[in-house]
Amino acid sequence: FRYFRWAWRLTYLYVLGSIGYVIYDGYSSRHPDNQFHPDPSKKNLVILGTGWGSVALLKKLDTENYNVIVVSPRNYFLFTPLLPSCTTGNIEHRSIMEPVRQILRSKKASAMYYEAECTHIDAERKVIKISDNSDIKGDVHVTEVPYDMLVVGVGAENATFGIPGVRENSCFLKEIKDAQAIRTKIMDCVETAGFKDQKPEEVSRLMHMVVVGGGPTGVEFAGELRDFFDEDIKKLVPEIADSFKVTLVEALPNVLPMFSKQLIDYTESTFKEEHIEIMTKTMVKNVTDKYIEAEISRPDGKKELTRIPYGLLVWATGNALRPLVKDLMSQIPAQKDSRRGLAVNEYLVVQGARDIWAVGDCAVAGYAPTAQVASQEGAFLARLFNNMAKTEALEAKVHELSASLNVQPGNSAQVVQEIESTERQLRRIKDIKPFHYSHQGSLAYIGSEKAVADVAWLNGNLASGGKLTYLFWRSAYLSMCFSTRNRVLVALDWVKAKVYGRDVSRE
Ligand code: FAD
Ligand code: NAI
Structure with missing residues (x-):
């Protein structure tokens, strides 16, 4: 019971300290x-x-x-x-x-x-x-x-590899305006699918959300989209629920190539459970306003052209x-x-x-x-x-001191000593080691409150996936936010979305 009281006191102090820090941070950024x-x-x-x-x-x-x-x-x-x-x-x-x-x-x-x-x-x-x-x-x-x-x-910028129709018809996901455009388009597709007398095949097309690129951007977006549908859209617009579908198209044999095999398998099986279809070895060749054309490489080496109708197309094929x-x-x-x-x-x-x-x-x-x-x-x-900058300032000081030796020869011993100490400082500063990157690991959200993580751990690598990893993902990203203001806003957004659901109004 004593331990419990201590734990309670510590938590209380921690919460109080955090509130104090947030107030101080807000005050100092305003003043x-x-x-x-x-x-x-x-x-x-x-x-x-x-x-x-x-x-x-x-x-x-x-x-x-x-x-x-x-x-x-x-x-x-x-x-x-x-x-x-x-x-x-x-x-x-x-x-x-x-x-x-x-x-x-x-x-x-x-x-x-x-x-x-x-x-x-x-x-x-x-x-x-x-x-x-x-x-x-x-x-x-x-x-x-x-x-x-x-x-x-x-x-x-976004890579399109010169594929016709990509720029005109798809959404990218790099900047805020891209995220806003996607948010608007998702709801536009939903409301258009719900339009009076809409034909079933058109509803299926509109409700087909296609993501091209199985890197972390494509995977994270597909996971978020599925969550949005399961937690909010499905409840508010049940009439289109059966037609909603997410497909991830990837040219390589698997998604998330930078993660370990175990986490790739975990992601692919989680997507299967979430009803996100993954089409691997499928290279998109052409995009129109209503469908994409892609080349599928079959196991026997044959190539087959397929046409995939879509309502929303998100293009996430990396950098150019x-x-x-x-x-x-x-x-x-x-x-x-x-x-x-x-x-x-x-x-x-x-x-x-x-x-x-x-x-x-x-x-x-x-x-x-x-x-x-x-x-x-x-x-x-x-x-x-x-x-x-320090080096330049110290070099100037050495220069000045050396010049003063000639002007005030009486103080020479003291000046020489000062020159030597400045030169020592200079040598220390000038010894800058080249850039060395220290990899802390990779993290990605895969939907349904699950994440995958390949993190550096005790000189080795730790691969994990699931709900606990999701909590780690959340706390890691929260702590990495730029400012305390960002941290507070993101945490409040998470609480708001959990309590009231995501806002489905189309801006
Ligand atoms: P950026 O952050 O892209 O910044 C470029 C800046 O240059 C911008 O301010 C832009 O406006 C400005 N600019 C552009 N053109 C000009 C110009 N002509 N003149 C002057 N300024 C210009 N990486 C991770 O490690 N972990 C992640 O979880 C992760 N998640 C990501 C999620 C998404 C959706 C995306 C798109 C990327 C993610 N990345 C992640 C990758 C990461 O965002 C990039 O590697 C990173 O942004 C690169 O930083 P940068 O400073 O080179 O460029
Ligand atoms: P990416 O380059 O990682 O992946 C793009 C994928 O698109 C590739 O797998 C490629 O095979 C596929 N592709 C290319 N052309 C195609 C086509 N015509 N048809 C089908 N598939 C095609 O790009 P991404 O995901 O945008 O990431 C960019 C960078 O940002 C990467 O370095 C990534 O590591 C980093 N990033 C990291 C995140 C994280 O750590 N959670 C999240 C998002 C990005």
Whole structure:
């Protein structure tokens, strides 16, 4: 009983502490400290993008060392791992967005932000061209920004492999607007299927939700969609319940190729129970507004063309290079053999370029294009730049002290000692180890409150799947959210969806 009382007291203290922290966090973000303006004579550090790589860099960067300028068409950071949950309203989209203004305002020294797209990098002149592509444009909406140091963290765009009809007819799942479009379309299909006198075959087509790409994006979305149907749509619109179907189309022999065999099997059997059909070895070749055409490879090696009617088509076949990245690569002869992005060295310097670094999905450093890699790369660059600034300050100090030796020869012993200690400090700082990625594991939600996890554990790997893994998935992603505000909003969304169900109104 005594233990119980202690446990109760500890829980009480924990809850009280958490509430106190949330209040303090809210107060401090509403009342930020004054920022000082960095010396404009310092180097211009231009950062492109506000995604995982760039924001991890910004978070850890001492902005007082540089004249920091951030350029991105998106004025917020997006926590992509929970984006599939926004397609069904399990999480509201603003809960996983963090305004870049909030991030910059929390820095000691202010940094500039321009909501614009970088359309060209002139590596020779060391300037970038930026363009405001938002709806509201001022008299000046195209201009140039000079840089001394440039970090390219523009991510990637959706791969379509030039397959006809994909861009015109399918939804992608990369940005907030994509998730909103999917959410609207799901309900549009449901309401259209329920339209008076709709023919049964048309109801079946409208209620057929097809996902192309069996990577983690496609799998997580298929799982979320099935949950939405089972927990909400089916209850509110029972007349279409029998026609609802989710199909996942994948060109390879299995889904989730980056997970272990055991978890692939687990995912496939869970999908079977959830009535999500998986079509493997099926390569989509053409997309029209009502059906897709795909080539199925049969076990005997024969290929067969099939037509799959759909109501909603979500295209999740991975990444392709952004035009800006292609353009930069074409200017640098050392990049001519790189196909997947900007080839970087072990310090993330773009090979063949001067003063340009690259992070995240647009960089090729030998790792998978994931948020984990991008954020570790961003944090590495912050350490590197902080060190470079310290090095420059110490070198200037050594220079100044050496000069003063000639002016005040009387203090020479003390000055020499100071020079030696500064040089020792310099050597320590200059010894920066190259970037090394530490893989913490892979996690994916597969629907029905089940998740799969391949996590690094005691120098080995731990593979697990099921309901407990789902709780782990939830707590891991909750703790990884960008801010306490995001954490609170996501937790409230989960509670709201559980108690009241997801909102099925079509915006
Ligand atoms: P991004 O985060 O894509 O950011 C790119 C930034 O550049 C954006 O701000 C964009 O607006 C900006 N930009 C684009 N063009 C320009 C331009 N011309 N000029 C200036 N700025 C520009 N990874 C995981 O590790 N775990 C997960 O659970 C996970 N879940 C995911 C779920 C989904 C639905 C998706 C789509 C991806 C997921 N990923 C996950 C992958 C992860 O999101 C990416 O690897 C990560 O976002 C890459 O970070 P980045 O900084 O390179 O690019
Ligand atoms: P992906 O590249 O991982 O998977 C795309 C899949 O589409 C491939 O399996 C490919 O074979 C298939 N495909 C390509 N063309 C096709 C066609 N014409 N017809 C049928 N299938 C086709 O892409 P995804 O899922 O968007 O992920 C991108 C990156 O983001 C990956 O590195 C991934 O690891 C990461 N990510 C990680 C998540 C997690 O850890 N939970 C969640 C989402 C993404």
